Amino acid sequence: MNHEKAIVVFSGGQDSTTCLFWAKERFNEVIAVSFDYNQKHKLELECAGDICKKYGVEHHTLDLGLLNQLAPNSLTRTDISVDTDSPEEGVPNSFVDGRNMLFLAFVAVFAKQRGINHIITGVSQSDFSGYPDCRDVFIKSLNVTLNLSMDYQFEIHTPLMWIDKAQTWKMANDLGVLDVIKEETLTCYNAIKGNGCGDCPACKLRKNGYLEFKKFYMHGA
Template sequence: MNKEKAVVVFSGGQDSTTCLFWAKEKFKEVIAVSFDYNQKHKIELECAKDICKKHNVEYHVLDLNLLNQLAPNSLTRQDISVDKDAPKEGPPNSFVDGRNLLFLTFAAIFAKQRGINAIITGVSQSDFSGYPDCRDVFIKSLNVTLNLAMDYQFEILTPLMWINKAETWKMAYDLGAIDTVKEETLTCYNGIKGNGCGECPACKLRKNGYLEFKRQYLK
């Protein structure tokens, strides 16, 4: 296996940016891949591009507009508001059916063409927001499926899988990336850079994690 190169599934948000810097520590060459599915918070692609340019990371955007057509929800439709609170049952209305399945599959195709085995994604089962495609069992299952489908040895790496948001902030801090994550990323479902709108679930999770990080680690 090629241990020197990696592809990062990169949205320009907190988690994927932390993973990007983690990858830069672990691999000699890192390529970032984003996906345009006409998401409501499409400005994230500009954030991703800017971060990669600033830190000398090769960057690509792949077209997945079909996902928007197939999966109408609060991240793909202007007339559907993001739920402020988690539902009592089922995933939130910000869950895009098949998104991580498709992202990782297309990232794997991209990686194989370049002789790259490692694919890095920022999913977390500890802070998975009710998204079934952020679970470890899904990642492991897909890893096996991709290997069989392409007769190629992929390794999907998930540095954030078992850590919470406070620990993710700590990782960014240890990597020297906390200012980039705080100021240059876009996590907000309503498309507001940095601290975001403060109201959507992603912003609340990010803020609470940061406050807990400061309480635990910046004494």
């Protein structure tokens, strides 16, 4: 157990909730920070708050409404439908320009005010859905930039960076929170908790990962 404090960028979805419990096992105190960027489904924020309350994690929600104004996309606008398949060129319309950069920058400011050096985020280069701000090179670059910009030593942890969804399910199982992730998280782009709608890209990725996890790590259980 590391006796330092850590902050988790927290959405209440599968990946960030797995990271939350990963952090709770490794750090003496964990704080979760969520963002309200006028996403379509406020249930995401409610879900994040419920998980933190249930498992005794201090939770803060920061207002980032400007992101909606700057970067219209299918996660913030009701008149834009989420891409069901990856486009042949460019990024999916569920990608929010600058989101992870801004999330991590604001969390870093928050962390410094609290004397916290460790930041955890659930981005993954293995299952990054074509999002450029989930790549390891971006995280490492931003880590250096944040350190320089505030003359402070941040360390951004990415427990999921090099693992796929099946291995993320395995991590949850190893942490003893498989049922929590299955039933209490919200990954679905249509705001349905647990198994979700089953049709959106997030649900398909989650379901396929779970089936692989059962096949390769649970011996078909």
